[in-house]
Amino acid sequence: MFKNDKFIKKAAIYLLCIVFVCYGITGMIVSSSGFSFYNMFNDFDSNVNINWGTHWNSIAYKYSYDVDDQNSIPISSINNIRIDMVSSDIKISVSNDDNVKATLKGYIKSSQEIAAPKLDMTKQGDTIYIKSPSRSFTGSYSYSEKLNLEVFIPKSYSNNLDIKTTSSDISINTLNLNTLNISTISGTIKAEEVSVKNFKSSTTSGDLTINTLKSTSNQIKTTSGETKINSIEGNLSFNSTSGDFYLSYKDMPAGNIDISSISGEVELHTPNNAEFFVNASSTSGDVKLSKPIIAEVKKEHQVRGVVGSDKCRINIKTTSGDITIK
Template sequence: MNIKKIVIYLALIAVVGIGIGLAIASFTGGFFSSSNESSGSFSVDDVQIGTMEGITQIVIEGVTADINIIPEERNDIKSHFYGKITSSDLPKMKVTVSGNKVTVKVEESKKMHIEFSSSDLTLDVFIPKNYGGDLKVGSVSGDVKMQEEWGLSDISLNLTSGDAKIQHLTAKNLSFESVSGDLTMEDISTESTRIEVVSGDMNINNFKGNLKGKSTSGNFKISYLTFDYDIDFEAVSGDIIIDLPDDAAFALDAEALGDIACDFPVTVNGKSEKNQLKGVVKSENNKVVLRNTSGNITIR
C-alpha cells in the first residue's frame, strides 16, 4: 500500500469523523439552536410492560440514552426509561407488539431534535431469562451494556457514538457495527460473528467462534482460551493483536504495512515476502487471515 493510498484512507476517516460530529450536533444542538422556544430541565421516569407471548424477536432502539439489557426471571418484558434532560421537549418511550416482534423505542420529538441541549438518560430493558430468540439493538449517542449470562439465537447491534460492553453471552450468530465507539466483549460463544468498527478500539477476551471483521482507525485485540475456529480480519490505521492457546493449530496468511510478529513456529509456504507471513502452524484445520494497512500484526 503506497503513501498516496494511505493519505486517501486517512482523509476518508477525517470525513467520517466530521460527519459524525455534525450528526451528533443535530441531535444535541451543540453547535447552534434554531428554535425560539426556551429549554427547561425535566425528569423522566416511565415504566411500561409488554407481553412476551409468541415473541421470537425483540427490537430495542434508543437515542441519547444509555441502554442496559438485563435478562431475569420474569414472564413479560419491562422497560424503564428514566433520568434528566435539558430540552424544549421530552423524548418518549414506546413499547409496541406486532406479530411475533416486540419493539422498545425511545424517540425524540421534532423540537428536541432541533434544540436538545444535554441529557443523562437511561433505558433499562428487563427480558425473560428463558427467552432464546433474536435480539436487535440500535443506539445513537448512548452506551449499550449486556452483562448477565444469557443465550440467544441471532443478535445484532448497531451503534453510533457510543461504547458497547457485552459479557457472558452465547448466540448462534452475532453482528456488531459501530461508528465512533469502543467495543468490549468477554466470555462470548457464537457459531459465527461479524464485526465492523469505524473509529473505535475492540477488546475481546475469552472468545469462542468463527470471526470475520474490519476495523478503521482503531486497535483490535482478541483472546481465545481454546481455538478451533477461523479468523478473517482487516484493519486500517490500527494494530491487530491475537492471543491463542499454546496448542493452537492453523494456516496463517498475514500481510501488513507495519511489523508482523508470530510467537508460534510457522512452516513457511513458498518464498517469504516483505510484509507477509504465510505458512502453517501444526496443521491447516483452521484459517487465520489478517490484513493491516498502516499498522502491526501480533500473534502470540
C-alpha cells in the same frame, strides 16, 4: 526653514523625554504606596461573583422535566426484540420474569414548554419495539437531556435481539440468544458474557469490549474504535478502518478467522496446542508469530505457512499496523 525643522525635532525629543520621566515617577509613587491594579481587579471579581453556567442554564432551559416511565410485555410468542434509541444509554439485564420490562429514567431541560416524553414500547406481531421517545418541539429551542433505558429480558427468552443506537452507550451483563445484532454511532459497547449462534456488530466512533463471546459465527465491523475480546469462540470476520484489535481464542474454530484493518494493530492470542494455516501481511507494519511454523513465506511484513495442521485458516491483512500472533 531648515532651522525651524531642526527646532521642531529637538522640541519633540524633549517632550518625549519629559513624558517618560513622568511615567517613571508615577510608577515609583504607585509602587511605594502599595497600590496594585491586579489586586483591584481581583477584589472586583471576588466581590462580583457571577456563576455564568448557572445563569446561562436558567436562561436557556426555562423548563425541567423528570422522566420515570416503564412498561412490560409478555414474552410468549415473541421472536424478536428491537431497540432503537438516540442519546439514551442502554443497559440490558436478565430477569426471572415472564415479561420483557423496560424503564426509562432521567431528566429533560428545555427552553420551551413540552409534554414530558414517555417510553415508546409496543408489540407488533412477534416483535417487541422499544424506541426513543418522540419530541414535541416547534420552532427554535434549546434542549438538554440525560436519559437511561434499562431492558429486562427473561432468562427463558432465546430468540433474537437487535439494538440500534446513536450517541448512546450500551452495557450488557449476560445473554444467551439465537442472534445478537448491534449497530452504534458514537457510543461504546461493553458486554460481560454473550452466548449466541450469530453475533453481528457495527460501530462508528466507539469502542467494543466483550469479556466472553461464545458464538458459531462472528461478524464485527468498526470505524474509528478499539475492539477487545478477552475470550472468543467461533468463526470470525473482522473489518476495521481505524482502531486496535485484541482477541484471544481458547479453542480454535474449524473454519476461518479473517481480519482486515487499515490503521490499527492486531494482536491474536491462540491456545498452546493451536493448529492453523496462517497468511498474515502488513503494508507498513511488522508481522510477528511466536509459534513453530512450516513457513512458505516468513519475512518482516508477511508470514505464511502451517502451524501443526490447516484445520483452521487465519487470514490477517493490515495497511498500517503491526500484527502479533501468540
